[in-house]
Each structure stands twice: as structure tokens, then as C-alpha cells.
Amino acid sequence: MNEARLLSLLEALRAKGRVTTARRALLESLSHSDRHRTAEDLADDVRAAFPAVHRATIYRSLEALTEMGLIEHTHLGHGPAVYHLAEGAHHHLVCEACGAVIEAPATVFEDLSRGLRLACGFEVTSRHFAVMGRCRTCAELAAARLTAGRSGG
Amino acid sequence: MNEARLLSLLEALRAKGRVTTARRALLESLSHSDRHRTAEDLADDVRAAFPAVHRATIYRSLEALTEMGLIEHTHLGHGPAVYHLAEGAHHHLVCEACGAVIEAPATVFEDLSRGLRLACGFEVTSRHFAVMGRCRTCAELAAARLTAGRSGG
DNA sequence: GTAAGTGCAAATGATTTGCAGATGT
């Protein structure tokens, strides 16, 4: 979805390590969708174009790209880790009712960071973390159900 | 560390399900230390007293106690999930330098919850989540190192 | 040419599951 970004990522990759099929394909896959993808998703994606790429290589490449600062990952609740390009801080609101993953407004988390620094000297470094809860739709649904239950006895 | 709490937990357990050796031992272990324990830690602990209790039973019991609302768990970064008694909201600040797990002041997270509700209608339900960063000590150390590096050329 | 990267298969760590038998209420 962003050819220019992909090119600059490849440039950064070349500056910090070797450009290989697996790494190029991973960056391409990650820059073509702004979803949060699991290693398995990415493996499928890469293998569609290059069937020879092994799952282990996916994991090793993801680790390498992470060390180079090109990508990042988060642990959303139980399942596998999700990866995405390192494009500045953003945080995940995970709806436990419908599974939606919402990008949270940055400002709210800036306040959190400032609050923690003031309160206990803790410096937040993770630029990605997940908060579980209910999205607006599911929250309203739950509220409606409660009301119905109350009137129904 | 809190016999009264343990008794009330067992009472709550009896009200919602069966009181078994594994469940009792788990609650006892969890109420005797306020650490965050992995399932494996707890298994060791329980098996010290009751060697016959199987690992699978630990997981099933933890799941059951969670459904009853008596305990909760969080995923701290990579490793296994950590469990603790459900004693009101508290959040984890994990220092990625020294591994310390700090209990965060509740107020900061109340602000976060309110902010998310106002900004996008998201209702935070998880009463436990982890934020990665650097504790005061490690943050100061890192700052000092930066300063030293600058003067050192 | 050479170190870095890869394929493969097998190991690991955490957690889950099917089923037959034991146990709490």
C-alpha cells in the first residue's frame, strides 16, 4: 500500500544487514497491509511467492528485522505475537467480545507515560501494548442486555 | 500471609463449585505470597504438598478459578502467563533491563480508562495488564551512561 | 572468499484435550 515506504525500508535494511529473499518478502508483506500479522500469517504470505522459505527463517528474519528497528511486535492476550512495521507509537485496544483490534489515540497513552514517570519514575519504552476490553458496539450491546434483563425480571 | 482471606476464598469457591485438593492448594499458595506466579511455579508448589496433582489439573483448576472470578492472570511479554488472586485492579510495570515487576498506582490507569471511554467509547475490562519500560533505577543508570558516553567522545 | 543467512528436522516450552477412573456434595 506504500511503495515509497517499502523502498526506504529496504534501504534501511541494506544499511544494517543483508537483503535476502525472506527479509524482502517480509517487509513487502508488512508494508502492503496495515493489519497486525502473526508469524504464521506472514509465513503463508511469504511462501505464496517463495515456497522454499522455511518457517524457521521467518522467525529468524523477524527477529533480525526487530533488532534492526524496522519492525515491532506485541503480545495480544493469549495467541501468538503480532508483527508490524515500526512506524511510531500506537497501541491496541482488543475487544474481548468481537475480537476487533482498534488503534488507540496516542494522546491517552502519552498521559499514561507522563503519569507513570511522575508517580514512580518509570519510563515507558514499549511503543506497543494491548489493553483488553469492549469496543463501543459490544459495550453498548452489553449495556442493553443488562437493561433488558432488569425489566424482564 | 492472610488466613482470613484464604478462608473467604474457600467459601467463595464452595459457593461456585467444588472444593478439591488442587483448587484448595492453589488458593493457599496464591494467598501465601503476593508474587506473580506462573502455572509451573504453582505446580511445583502444589506438588510439594500433594505430589499426585498433575500439571494438567493445575491448568484446568486455574481456568476454573478464573471463571469463578477468584483469580486472574496476565501475559507479561514473552514468557508464560502469571497468576494472582483477583484483589481489585492493579497493573504491572515490567522493567526490561532488570526484570523487576512493579505494581503501578491505580489512579494512573483510571485516567487511562476514562480517557479511552471518552475518546472512542472503549470500555477497559482487563484489570491487569503489563507495560514494558525501565524502572527508576535502570532509567537513571541509562541516563548516566548516555552522559558518560557524551563526555567520553 | 567469507561471514551471514537459510533449509530442514528435531527439540523446546506452554498449554490443551480425550478418556477412563476417582471424588465432592
Next chain:
DNA sequence: ACATCTGCAAATCATTTGCACTTAC
């Protein structure tokens, strides 16, 4: 008595590792 729990072993899911071979630079 009867559903609920448990023990066991094996399955599963996500990820890692050792080693010989290949490739990017």
C-alpha cells in the same frame, strides 16, 4: 448417585536450535 474433577499420556501450538549448505556483498 451423579455430575464434576482428576490423572495420565499424547496432542497441539508457537517458537527455537544445531548443523550442513547457500548466498549476498
